[in-house]
Amino acid sequence: MLAFANLGSQTSDLLPLGKAHLRDSAQDGARTLETFLAEVERKAFRIAQIALRHEADALDVVQDAMMQLAHRYASRPAEEWRPLFYRILENRIRDVQRRRIVRQRVMSVLPWRGEDAEEEMPDPIDQAPAAGPTPAAQIESDQMIQALEHALTELPGRQRQAFLLRNIEGLDVAETAAAMKCSQGSVKTHYFRALQALRSKLGDFTI
Amino acid sequence: MTSGADNRSDGFSDALDEGAAAFEQRTRQLLRESVEGLPAHTRSRLTRARYAALAARPSWYSGALRRWVPAGAGALAAATLAVLFLVGPRGESPVASVLASAGPEDLEMLADSDAVQLGRDGDVDYDFYEWAANEAKGGSAPSVGT
Numbered sequence: 001m002l003a004f005a006n007l008g009s010q011t012s013d014l015l016p017l018g019k020a021h022l023r024d025s026a027q028d029g030a031r032t033l034e035t036f037l038a039e040v041e042r043k044a045f046r047i048a049q050i051a052l053r054h055e056a057d058a059l060d061v062v063q064d065a066m067m068q069l070a071h072r073y074a075s076r077p078a079e080e081w082r083p084l085f086y087r088i089l090e091n092r093i094r095d096v097q098r099r100r101i102v103r104q105r106v107m108s109v110l111p112w113r114g115e116d117a118e119e120e121m122p123d124p125i126d127q128a129p130a131a132g133p134t135p136a137a138q139i140e141s142d143q144m145i146q147a148l149e150h151a152l153t154e155l156p157g158r159q160r161q162a163f164l165l166r167n168i169e170g171l172d173v174a175e176t177a178a179a180m181k182c183s184q185g186s187v188k189t190h191y192f193r194a195l196q197a198l199r200s201k202l203g204d205f206t207i
Numbered sequence: 208m209t210s211g212a213d214n215r216s217d218g219f220s221d222a223l224d225e226g227a228a229a230f231e232q233r234t235r236q237l238l239r240e241s242v243e244g245l246p247a248h249t250r251s252r253l254t255r256a257r258y259a260a261l262a263a264r265p266s267w268y269s270g271a272l273r274r275w276v277p278a279g280a281g282a283l284a285a286a287t288l289a290v291l292f293l294v295g296p297r298g299e300s301p302v303a304s305v306l307a308s309a310g311p312e313d314l315e316m317l318a319d320s321d322a323v324q325l326g327r328d329g330d331v332d333y334d335f336y337e338w339a340a341n342e343a344k345g346g347s348a349p350s351v352g353t
């Protein structure tokens with residue numbers, strides 16, 4: 001193993017200075033990208049899960065968004081990744097929603113619809129709640145998050161997007177506008193309308 | 208990079224009244240708790256997805272190749288076309304050489320639709336036309352058919 005390590009170091013010494021610099025900067029870029037993806041993946045999953053109400057679809061959407069960011073935009077400055085990533089994610093979410101609409105229309109006219117309904121049944125193990133203590137406060141919190149998710153799914157897409165980017169990912173107005181590809185004024189409008197709609201549905205929403 | 212989710216001066220929460228701000232704070236807390244409380248199998252699948260995405264990232268040399276090879280090939284093709292068009296394979300411009308070698312008769316023939324039709328006709332007796340042209344010049348032409 002040590003011999004291989006020495007060979008590796010000798011090989012890197014033999015590389016031309018420019019190529020070694022390129023390789024080192026690429027490795028730094030990969031580490032930076034991994035850190036970024038590790039930071040956003042859970043939040044992105046929750047955003048997709050709330051929008052799609054389906055865990056497997058949400059996982060697929062997040063993986064697609066990560067792969068596209070890594071494949072096409074990894075060379076862009078790291079400061080641009082966050083809005084780019086969430087823009088890709090939202091596009092993927094819309095793609096899935098459109099496919100669902102088309103599938104529902106097609107299935108509604110097919111005579112043998114419903115025969116494969118068993119395949120659509122969620123895996124009970126996947127649907128089981130996370131392990132851990134479930135005191136009364138946890139149950140109440142779970143009920144509240146379910147109510148919040150339900151209310152969020154009833155929002156128009158742009159309002160939901162602005163609300164989640166702000167409150168899950170923590171983007172500011174400028175970053176949210178970049179992610180949503182609209183003006184900052186539009187972002188504020190979407191956000192405040194979302195907030196008003198949620199308040200009217202959920203009330204004070206305090207424990 | 209970011210993020211000012213709890214920062215009150217980020218432009219989002221400036222216009223909120225007290226009740227709206229409290230509601231926003233509560234929903235944010237719930238959403239973040241739900242992010243932190245993701246089940247282990249979901250976190251595991253997200254980690255695998257991240258590694259797959261990183262594996263799909265182009266390496267530095269393939270990125271450099273992808274960036275420079277098409278540009279170099281395009282520049283080379285453009286330069287070759289420019290040289291062939293302006294200089295020609297034997298050192299002269301093909302456009303200029305064609306125009307220089309073309310006499311006024313050639314241009315008239317190209318413009319004459321009858322001549323074009325004549326050239327397309329397979330039954331034309333070219334010997335007769337050659338004889339007639341020589342007769343018109345007053346020269347001694349060979350007899351037709353010899």
